Amino acid sequence: MTDSDVSNQCGYVAIVGRPNVGKSTLMNHLLGQKISITSRKPQTTRHRVIGIRTETSVQAIYVDTPGIHESEPKAINRMMNRAATGSVKDVDVIVMVVDGLKWNDGDDYVLRKLMSNPTPVILAINKVDTLEEKQKLLPHIEVLSEKRDFAAIVPISALRNQQLDALETEIFKRLPAGEHFYSEDQVTDRSTRFLVAEIVREKLMRQLGKELPYSCSVEIEEFEYDKKQICHISALILVERSSQKRIVIGDKGDRLRKVGSDARTDIETLIESKVMLKLWVKVKSGWSDDERALRSLGYDDGQY
Numbered sequence: 001m002t003d004s005d006v007s008n009q010c011g012y013v014a015i016v017g018r019p020n021v022g023k024s025t026l027m028n029h030l031l032g033q034k035i036s037i038t039s040r041k042p043q044t045t046r047h048r049v050i051g052i053r054t055e056t057s058v059q060a061i062y063v064d065t066p067g068i069h070e071s072e073p074k075a076i077n078r079m080m081n082r083a084a085t086g087s088v089k090d091v092d093v094i095v096m097v098v099d100g101l102k103w104n105d106g107d108d109y110v111l112r113k114l115m116s117n118p119t120p121v122i123l124a125i126n127k128v129d130t131l132e133e134k135q136k137l138l139p140h141i142e143v144l145s146e147k148r149d150f151a152a153i154v155p156i157s158a159l160r161n162q163q164l165d166a167l168e169t170e171i172f173k174r175l176p177a178g179e180h181f182y183s184e185d186q187v188t189d190r191s192t193r194f195l196v197a198e199i200v201r202e203k204l205m206r207q208l209g210k211e212l213p214y215s216c217s218v219e220i221e222e223f224e225y226d227k228k229q230i231c232h233i234s235a236l237i238l239v240e241r242s243s244q245k246r247i248v249i250g251d252k253g254d255r256l257r258k259v260g261s262d263a264r265t266d267i268e269t270l271i272e273s274k275v276m277l278k279l280w281v282k283v284k285s286g287w288s289d290d291e292r293a294l295r296s297l298g299y300d301d302g303q304y
């Protein structure tokens, strides 16, 4: 067989679902690398992130989206919704992720958003590792198959890497023939600086839980290697109020120190070198309600 006999496939796959069902976890585990941040807190994903997976002749370009939810007045929520629904327009396959047996109005809302979309939708029933009554899964699948003509329904555990091969098989066979858009070793289109900022944001969300609702953002101010190849990174954490600044810093700086040390470990794995990380907290009042400020921080709602 010659090279010209090998027909390549390449296409876009949107991962959609209501907040917190495991979309980012799924994307990271499909890629085998952390591209998208995760936490127990809904709406962790604010930006659209693409992850590229090349498996011999097939290239799947995954688009992780912020959880689709009914609009709330704040600008950041409007932009997140637009970012999520915009990404399902021009894709070849949609993977709709749901949380085990917990189908709710949020899932119906997502399904309605996809109603007029002719793209094949694969339903991934995630978190099956948490199911206590596994015998309920088959009847549940039957109920769900009535809701739409899904291209396939695959129970998975993104976190435990269960059935991801089966899901990928269903995705790959629906990708169109075509040359690869990205080189084999490229995993994302985002810069390292962006991924670093996202890691800091993830650690903040994990440390703060409910205490800091969607009101912090991270900017990388310095990213430089010294002669010993140590990477010096300085990150600015923007919050809305001075009370939040105190929460982020914590008692005698304990919390910020913990965020910093957790983030440093992940950043060192990402960039494969030693890191000196400095974190600063600054109050930037009202940023989440100002679309222009959001754009300047990179919260785009543009199209691919």
Ligand SMILES: Nc1nc2c(ncn2[C@@H]2O[C@H](COP(=O)(O)OP(=O)(O)OP(=O)(O)O)[C@@H](O)[C@H]2O)c(=O)[nH]1
Pocket (backbone or CB within 6 Å): 017, 018, 019, 020, 021, 022, 023, 024, 025, 026, 037, 038, 039, 040, 041, 042, 043, 044, 045, 046, 065, 066, 067, 068, 126, 127, 128, 129, 130, 156, 157, 158, 159, 160
């Ligand atoms: N037990 C279990 N937990 C999972 C699984 N997949 C994801 N989770 C957890 O579910 C939570 C939410 O996961 P995310 O990947 O952040 O969810 P998301 O859908 O991207 O969330 P948004 O950013 O809010 O849209 C995290 O605590 C994950 O660890 C799974 O297969 N099993």
